[in-house]
Amino acid sequence: MSYKVLQLRRDTAANWTLNDPTLSAGEIGVETDTLKFKIGNGATAWTSLAYASVTPGALEELVEDYIGAAMTDSSSVDFTYDDEAGTITATVLPAGVDHNSLNNYVANKHIDHSGVSIATAANSGLSGGGDITTTRNLAVNITASQGDVTLSKEADGLKAAISAIDLGASV
Numbered sequence: 001m002s003y004k005v006l007q008l009r010r011d012t013a014a015n016w017t018l019n020d021p022t023l024s025a026g027e028i029g030v031e032t033d034t035l036k037f038k039i040g041n042g043a044t045a046w047t048s049l050a051y052a053s054v055t056p057g058a059l060e061e062l063v064e065d066y067i068g069a070a071m072t073d074s075s076s077v078d079f080t081y082d083d084e085a086g087t088i089t090a091t092v093l094p095a096g097v098d099h100n101s102l103n104n105y106v107a108n109k110h111i112d113h114s115g116v117s118i119a120t121a122a123n124s125g126l127s128g129g130g131d132i133t134t135t136r137n138l139a140v141n142i143t144a145s146q147g148d149v150t151l152s153k154e155a156d157g158l159k160a161a162i163s164a165i166d167l168g169a170s171v
Contacts (some may be wrong), residue, residue, distance in 0.1 A: 020045045
């Protein structure tokens with residue numbers, strides 16, 4: 001069995017442009033220095049034909065651009081694609097992260113809330129408190145012997161005006 005060698009018409013990009021030949025219909029012309037090629041139609045000169053291939057560098061650029069366009073920001077991650085450097089940066093946006101829903105989340109791992117407590121001093125007029133594993137309320141009990149207190153209801157809550165108060169202990 002005999003084999004035939006198929007050779008394509010070839011030259012440098014500068015020579016193709018300088019000579020500006022018209023390729024026959026289906027004839028392939030290759031730029032040996034850029035590896036780009038054009039396919040003739042029998043009527044259009046070289047400089048007016050579109051390239052029929054993508055060079056490895058151009059293919060890499062197309063893939064990078066596709067990946068950059070495919071990245072979608074979310075409420076918890078902001079993607080930045082730097083085309084020139086070819087890098088992707090993912091920035092975590094703390095406001096969009098639910099700490100309790102993260103993988104391997106363990107309650108009380110960073111702070112043992114059962115070891116932190118709100119204490120009230122004796123004779124301070126405060127009662128309540130306890131550890132902070134749950135919501136805690138403090139109550140204020142001020143008697144007339146501890147000072148003058150005027151309570152008034154305000155639009156945003158209760159307002160207490162206190163004068164000449166002695167809590168009986170330092171807090």
